[in-house]
Amino acid sequence: MNPSNTASSRLRVTVGQSCLAGTKDQNEDCTGVRIGAGEDLRTKGVAAVVADGVGAASGSKVASETCVQGFLSDYFSTPDSWTVKTSAQRVMDGLNRWLYGQGHAEGLSDEKGYVSTLSAMVLRSRTAFIFHIGDTRVYRMRDGVMEQLTRDHRSVVSRQTSYLNRAMGLNLSLKVDYKEVDLEVGDCFLLCSDGVHDWMTDDLISEVLLSSKGLEHTAAELTERALAAGSDDNVTSLLLRVDELPESDMEEAARILGExxxxxxxxxxxxxxxxxxxxxxxxxxxxxxxxxxxxxxxxxxxxxxxxxxxxxxxxxxxxxxxxxxxxxxxxxxxxxxxxxxxxxxxxxxxxxxSLDGKNLAQWLEDKKGKPAVEEVVGIVKQIVDAVRALHRKETLHQDLKLENVIISDQGKVCVIDYGSCSVAGLKESPSDKDEEVLGTLDFSAPEYRMPDSEKANTRADQFSIAMIAYHLLTGGKCPYGDKWEKADNLRDFHALEYIPSYRYQAMVPVWMDGALKKALRVSPSSRYPSMSEWMHDMGHPNPEFMESRHLPMMERDPVKFWKLISALLFVLVVILMVLGDF
Structure with a gap:
């Protein structure tokens, strides 16, 4: 029987893999396979990844692990209506941005940051989709003939010197090789690192693959042979053999579930x-x-x-x-x-x-617009924690407002509504930007409303959360008064005057209002560089905001002021009681 005509109701593969540190103290290679469970096998298929952290980079181990774990996790979370190509490329773009940003956040140069090669393959229906950047490789063995399906992104300077010219995390401009190949029952794919293929000839690799041993044993033999040949690098080999294929017509009929x-x-x-x-x-x-x-x-x-x-x-x-x-x-x-x-x-x-509770607008109304300052800070901290989790996935919420935050009777906060979210690396077309102003006017950052303004980043979400905090502290007031909603250009926004929150709520300390004011500045670059710095200043007096010492104590520190007044009144009552006895 011709293997290519053999089909069943599902895709079935056998896997074998070996990943060793070799002569190195640390294994900077990483490999992984994920086989879709249930319907995911039909809509997502099987994903296999090999990554090799660049040895000169300080974050090489983290980079390779992030590439493998992130790809396997995020690819299976993409919408079923997306094609394999769209899903994988968007996932890789997001991972690349994170790696690049992490390296620059630590002040590392491009080549010394979080850099890794990556070869990924998705088997879905009767097609293999290959995504490749760097010098890891993908081979296919079919009918006794081995073929290299990827090319190395390596520039050779001399016989002894070469360097990678493309890799994950090396720069923001990600260029990934993409290839589709048909599948036949019996096809065997090898994904390996340069620690293997640089030390073994194609004939030797082919000889090992054609052995009748199990795939786990074959993968181990490849890495052991490379080490025996003198490989001084980490060694990784991952094997997938196609055992069964689904009927193509049935599979492709369900390919775009978005229909x-x-x-x-x-x-x-x-x-x-x-x-x-x-x-x-x-x-x-x-x-x-x-x-x-x-x-x-x-x-x-x-x-x-x-x-x-x-x-x-x-x-x-x-x-x-x-x-x-x-x-x-x-x-x-x-x-x-x-x-x-x-x-x-x-x-x-x-x-x-399903969430139990009410949104913050209803909660504020129940509080009659006067919640305790400490209570508000606790709520804001939970919102920040939630939004930072989105930011770690290169995602901006863009519609943070009172109605999109649910609070339970026990005080647990939950941010809802992903309808306005923006994910780095997803398609940005003119229609996306011209569709409408994302978010709610009262709470959205100025950069969303000004033409030709700088692109929104995480500080835009910071602004919206600070707006929520100000509303909660002041019983629904706006920090810039009635002119806020009418502002739509740079001149209008810079003409606005901030109204201190303690004008509406005397219990707000001056230093806390200073932190709010900074997070609510019109220019994104003038706000806090990170959410954590802002939250620290919301809970701890920053000397920078205590310069207005000429202000009455009631405005500088209302809690301390009223405690002092209470103590003085208590002493006065005691004195009057003592005098009354005489």
Missing amino acids: RPFPPLLDPGMKLDGLEVEEILVESTRSQLYRVTDLENGRELVMKTPSSNYRDDKEYIARFVAEEWIGKRVSHKNLVQVVQRDRKPTFLYYLME
């Missing part, structure tokens, strides 16, 4: 994919939110569905699908979690955990 139909408008009592609608939470022109019950386990969830107004809007659909991916990429106690069920949806929607 699932929009669900109809739902009413309480209606059922969809084993979910029963309990309540309509929100209905807007852009989407609907429903509280639903999973009939299989009784779990209460929230379903978000797209608005039929955008049924033919590809950009809207792409953004909607991206929301689910963003929610699946991050996991933090203060971020709403996207829920994945075993049962695949037949319509376009996604599910989130």
Whole structure:
């Protein structure tokens, strides 16, 4: 029987791998394989990665591990409607930006930072998708003939000297080699580091691959042979053999799940994919939110569905699908979690955990606009923790406002709504930017509203959180008064005058207001360079903000002022009582 005609209902592979430090003290290579479980095997397939941290770089080990772990994790979190090429390239771009940024944050030069080679392969349906940068390699053995599928990104200076000219984390401009090859049953793929292929001839590698031993044994033999040949580097080999292939027509029919139909408008009592609608939470022109019950386990969830107004809007659909991916990429106690069920949806929607509590606008109203200062700082700290988790995934929230923060009766905060999030490396087209101003006008940073302003970064989210803090401390006031909403250019914004929060709430210390003022500056470069520095100043007096010592004590430190007044009144009462006895 011709192997290429052999097919089953699913893709099945056998894996073997070996990764050794060799003669080095530290293993800066990393390798990994992830086989999709259940429906993921059909929609995502099998992913295999080999990375080799560049030895001259101080973060080489971290870089290679980040490449492997990040690729395997983030690729399987991408929307099912994205192609393999789109998913992998966007994931790699995000990883590259993180590695590059980490190196520069530590003051390291490009070649000394967090740098790694990366060869990744995704087997999906009857196709192998190869993504490659650096000098790790991918080979294919088919019908006894071995073929190298990648080329080394290495510049040779002399016989003894060469250097990598492309790698992950080397610079922000990422150029990845991409190739698609068909699959046949019996194909065997080898991914290996230069510690192996630089010390073994192709004939020797081919000889080992053609041995009848198991893949684990074969992978180990490759690394051992390389070391025996004198390899002074880490040695890594990863083998995948295709044992079964699915029917291509059935697989490709389900390739773009983004073509699932929009669900109809739902009413309480209606059922969809084993979910029963309990309540309509929100209905807007852009989407609907429903509280639903999973009939299989009784779990209460929230379903978000797209608005039929955008049924033919590809950009809207792409953004909607991206929301689910963003929610699946991050996991933090203060971020709403996207829920994945075993049962695949037949319509376009996604599910989130159901949260108990109320949003901060309702909470502030219940407090009659006068929550305790310490309570507000505790809430803001939780919001910062949540947003920093997004930032670690190169994601800006861009719509932080009172209504998008839920607080439970126990005081636990949860940030919701990924609809306006921006992920570094995702497509940026004119239609994305011209669609509308992301976020809410009252809380969005000035850079979103000014034409030709610098591109928004993490300090834009810092501004919005500071806006939330100011609103909570002052009972809903704006730090720039009524002129804030009308400002739409640089001149307007720089003409605004900051109103100290202690003018509205006497219990806010001057130093805390100084920290708020800095986080709320119009120019992003004048705000705090990091969230952690801002939160430190929100909880600890910064001498920089204590220069106004000519201010009355009540404004400099209201808590201390009222404690002193209380003590004086107590002494006065005691004196009057003593005099009364005479």
